[in-house]
Amino acid sequence: xxxxxxxxxxxxxxxxxxxxxxxxxxxxxxxxxxxxxxxxxxxxxxxxxxxxxxxxxxxxxxxxxxxxxxxxxxxxxxxxxxxxxxxxxxxxxxxxxxxxxxxxxxxxxxxxxxxxxxxxxxxxxxxxxxxxxxxxxxxxxxxxxxxxxxxxxxxxxxxxxxxxxxxxxxxxxxxxxxxxxxxxxxxxxxxxxxxxxxxxxxxxxxxxxxxxxxxxxxxxxxxxxxxxxxxxxxxxxxxxxxxxxxxxxxxxx
Amino acid sequence: xxxxxxxxxxxxxxxxxxxxxxxxxxxxxxxxxxxxxxxxxxxxxxxxxxxxxxxxxxxxxxxxxxxxxxxxxxxxxxxxxxxxxxxxxxxxxxxxxxxxxxxxxxxxxxxxxxxxxxxxxxxxxxxxxxxxxxxxxxxxxxxxxxxxxxxxxxxxxxxxxxxxxxxxxxxxxxxxxxxxxxxxxxxxxxxxxxxxxxxxxxxxxxxxxxxxxxxxxxxxxxxxxxxxxxxxxxxxxxxxxxxxxxxxxxxxxxxxxxxxxxxxxxxxxxxxxxxxxxxxxxxxxxxxxxxxxxxxxxxxxxxxxxxxxxxxxxxxxxxxxxxxxxxxxxxxxxxxxxxxxxxxxxxxxxxxxxxxxxxxxxxxxxxxxxxxxxxxxxxxxxxxxxxxxxxxxxxxxxxxxxxxxxxxxxxxxxxxxxxxxxxxxxxxxxxxxxxxxxxxxxxxxxxxxxxxxxxxxxxxxxxxxxxxxxxxxxxxxxxxxxxxxxxxxxxxxxxxxxxxxxxxxxxxxxxxxxxxxxxxxxxxxxxxxxxxxxxxxxxxxxxxxxxxxxxxxxxxxxxxxxxxxxxxxxxxxxxxxxxxxx
Numbered sequence: 054x055x056x057x058x059x060x061x062x063x064x065x066x067x068x069x070x071x072x073x074x075x076x077x078x079x080x081x082x083x084x085x086x087x088x089x090x091x092x093x094x095x096x097x098x099x100x101x102x103x104x105x106x107x108x109x110x111x112x113x114x115x116x117x118x119x120x121x122x123x124x125x126x127x128x129x130x131x132x133x134x135x136x137x138x139x140x141x142x143x144x145x146x147x148x149x150x151x152x153x154x155x156x157x158x159x160x161x162x163x164x165x166x167x168x169x170x171x172x173x174x175x176x177x178x179x180x181x182x183x184x185x186x187x188x189x190x191x192x193x194x195x196x197x198x199x200x201x202x203x204x205x206x207x208x209x210x211x212x213x214x215x216x217x218x219x220x221x222x223x224x225x226x227x228x229x230x231x232x233x234x235x236x237x238x239x240x241x242x243x244x245x246x247x248x249x250x251x252x253x254x255x256x257x258x259x260x261x262x263x264x265x266x267x268x269x270x271x272x273x274x275x276x277x278x279x280x281x282x283x284x285x286x287x288x289x290x291x292x293x294x295x296x297x298x299x300x301x302x303x304x305x306x
Numbered sequence: 307x308x309x310x311x312x313x314x315x316x317x318x319x320x321x322x323x324x325x326x327x328x329x330x331x332x333x334x335x336x337x338x339x340x341x342x343x344x345x346x347x348x349x350x351x352x353x354x355x356x357x358x359x360x361x362x363x364x365x366x367x368x369x370x371x372x373x374x375x376x377x378x379x380x381x382x383x384x385x386x387x388x389x390x391x392x393x394x395x396x397x398x399x400x401x402x403x404x405x406x407x408x409x410x411x412x413x414x415x416x417x418x419x420x421x422x423x424x425x426x427x428x429x430x431x432x433x434x435x436x437x438x439x440x441x442x443x444x445x446x447x448x449x450x451x452x453x454x455x456x457x458x459x460x461x462x463x464x465x466x467x468x469x470x471x472x473x474x475x476x477x478x479x480x481x482x483x484x485x486x487x488x489x490x491x492x493x494x495x496x497x498x499x500x501x502x503x504x505x506x507x508x509x510x511x512x513x514x515x516x517x518x519x520x521x522x523x524x525x526x527x528x529x530x531x532x533x534x535x536x537x538x539x540x541x542x543x544x545x546x547x548x549x550x551x552x553x554x555x556x557x558x559x560x561x562x563x564x565x566x567x568x569x570x571x572x573x574x575x576x577x578x579x580x581x582x583x584x585x586x587x588x589x590x591x592x593x594x595x596x597x598x599x600x601x602x603x604x605x606x607x608x609x610x611x612x613x614x615x616x617x618x619x620x621x622x623x624x625x626x627x628x629x630x631x632x633x634x635x636x637x638x639x640x641x642x643x644x645x646x647x648x649x650x651x652x653x654x655x656x657x658x659x660x661x662x663x664x665x666x667x668x669x670x671x672x673x674x675x676x677x678x679x680x681x682x683x684x685x686x687x688x689x690x691x692x693x694x695x696x697x698x699x700x701x702x703x704x705x706x707x708x709x710x711x712x713x714x715x716x717x718x719x720x721x722x723x724x725x726x727x728x729x730x731x732x733x734x735x736x737x738x739x740x741x742x743x744x745x746x747x748x749x750x751x752x753x754x755x756x757x758x759x760x761x762x763x764x765x766x767x768x769x770x771x772x773x774x775x776x777x778x779x780x781x782x783x784x785x786x787x788x789x790x791x792x793x794x795x796x797x798x799x800x801x802x803x804x805x806x807x808x809x810x811x812x813x814x815x816x817x818x819x820x821x822x823x824x825x826x827x828x829x830x831x832x833x834x835x836x837x838x839x840x841x842x843x844x845x846x847x848x849x850x851x852x853x854x855x856x857x858x859x860x861x862x863x864x865x866x867x868x869x870x871x872x873x874x875x876x877x878x879x880x881x882x883x884x885x886x887x888x
Contacts (some may be wrong), residue, residue: 107876127728129727129728138722138883140726142718142719142723144649152628152642157642157727187496
């Protein structure tokens with residue numbers, strides 16, 4: 054199987070805290086991979102390691118067949134990222150942000166302009182193209198960050214909570230866009246707390262809890278393997294041990 | 307629960323919350339490695355030393371105030387009392403100016419406050435009470451508390467009672483002034499654009515204050531003597547000039563200053579023939595001023611709560627044309643980094659101040675020098691246009707320091723975008739260096755033709771040797787600044803008027819030293835070539851040669867700096883994007 058993301062014993066420590074604990078990820082090329090986990094499970098740390106923002110404490114990884122530690126620039130040429138902090142200059146306009154991305158990726162001027170126009174149109178940011186990012190709402194920033202990730206036409210997209218704070222209309226458009234991206238052979242690695250979205254979009258999922266990968270594979274296969282689990286929510290809760298917690302009764306409410 | 311008890315609980319809760327915020331900021335710094343712990347520890351040394359000095363200062367001031375209070379009833383004038391008067395005058399001024407220059411964190415997080423089940427008046431009292439932790443008010447408290455104690459110990463109970471009442475009213479007024487100043491500032495800066503321009507004006511204001519003095523000093527002796535004679539004639543005729551009228555108004559305003567009203571009330575029983583009754587007008591004045599200031603403060607607070615969010619008018623920053631910077635010999639990626647850096651400087655108050663302030667200083671000195679006929683050894687040894695041009699260019703280059711020694715963290719979340727970009731670290735660093743050079747280079751080079759046009763002195767070869775001299779110094783400073791920025795990053799707000807936009811203290815100091823070190827060879831070459839060879843053309847040739855060598859050295863130095871940057875990348879990313887997470 055051709056893998057877009059492959060890690061072996063990937064570990065990341067922050068002092069005494071082990072945020073990612075020896076995970077072996079295998080994300081098939083052309084898949085829509087939903088990476089799930091409770092708060093603080095290690096999702097964002099994993100994405101940061103895979104995109105070169107954090108250096109793993111140990112273990113190895115390959116992104117699109119390239120070792121990002123050995124050749125980070127080659128990996129960055131092929132991926133697009135919407136990170137946790139959205140990675141936007143507050144004092145650039147939307148168009149300038151996209152121009153910056155086009156320049157660092159060495160896109161031709163004509164191609165860059167055409168793609169920027171298309172993306173601004175798609176994200177409904179055309180009227181705000183010459184406004185500074187500092188004046189944007191959270192949703193607009195997220196859409197611009199996604200546009201910046203898509204502009205160089207990457208083969209692999211890392212999206213950290215891309216639908217949080219996005220309105221329903223834009224959310225629908227973005228989902229369609231991501232579907233067509235995967236249909237054309239692209240790979241998406243997405244984290245989200247909204248299980249319905251992951252269930253609807255993903256072909257594969259990985260579940261991380263306390264820094265450890267507790268399950269991964271095609272979504273249908275995982276569902277079939279977990280007896281009694283009907284929805285992704287039930288599957289997720291059983292995998293992360295949420296059903297073993299005693300319910301807390303707040304009688305005073 | 308009574309209203310007073312409820313207010314007291316709210317005040318206690320706010321005091322506890324602020325205490326925990328302070329302690330948590332000291333205990334839980336979030337440092338990720340030893341270097342960052344060191345960097346944060348150094349940043350905290352200043353406030354800790356200030357706090358350490360505050361305790362003995364307060365004790366000392368209390369002792370002086372008690373001494374002054376003890377002698378107050380028996381003497382018309384006590385020197386110590388006058389010294390305390392001026393200290394309170396400074397506290398009064400700082401209560402207005404302080405919140406503008408040193409905006410406290412969390413003082414007006416009004417959106418959060420709106421969610422609390424607390425009446426507006428109580429909220430206002432809780433917000434205003436935070437001014438009691440301002441250092442100038444903390445230093446005023448022992449003075450106004452110990453003065454009546456001293457008077458009581460001296461047996462003058464009526465004087466003590468008046469001084470106590472005046473002290474309480476003075477503190478209430480100072481707290482009100484501080485709160486009002488903070489609230490008005492917050493109202494003004496709610497609109498981002500208006501706030502940015504206001505910040506720039508406030509940064510330039512100190513320069514404007516010294517301008518009249520410099521212009522006055524720039525006039526020759528004969529002109530000044532003639533003006534004085536004319537003023538004396540006008541006085542004889544009973545006419546007052548504009549300046550004299552301004553001085554009279556200033557004196558009246560001074561008499562109405564909170565500290566002067568306090569002093570007048572405290573001293574009234576001893577100095578006025580009417581005794582205690584003479585204290586009534588200043589006490590009433592303090593009370594009316596306090597009520598007025600707090601009333602206005604409450605109004606401003608209500609206005610802020612009615613629409614607490616920042617007004618973000620989405621305004622265009624330019625046309626929708628793609629404007630791309632291309633520099634021959636520089637990769638497109640490096641040029642894009644440089645362009646983003648320049649845009650950051652031109653679109654933030656701190657960045658604009660870097661562009662305008664040195665030019666403003668240069669212009670003022672140029673005006674003074676030209677009015678004096680070009681010779682002014684009193685002005686930092688500037689004796690002609692050549693020196694003025696070199697001085698102006700150098701201060702423009704130096705003014706880039708707050709940006710250059712914090713060049714990564716100032717990008718905030720934009721730094722993540724740069725780190726995700728397919729660009730080699732060295733190209734990225736060079737892009738940053740070119741960006742800083744473009745920011746400083748424009749004003750720096752502008753100084754030379756202005757100085758030349760004004761004075762037209764000195765050999766042309768010496769004028770031409772200034773740009774390569776500055777370029778050589780910059781070539782050596784740029785890698786050092788990048789290294790300093792990687793080691794001592796500081797999360798900053800470039801909209802801030804005060805210290806919030808400053809680079810790390812150690813970074814600033816090291817940057818200054820590196821600039822001085824980089825300038826040294828240039829100064830030596832100039833001194834030797836002018837002093838020994840006495841041939842300006844030699845200076846130009848030597849400076850061009852040194853510039854070439856410095857560029858090569860600078861280029862080589864970027865290699866180890868790139869290694870250092872890669873090692874510090876994670877910390878930089880985390881420091882830069884504090885508070886910008888989803």
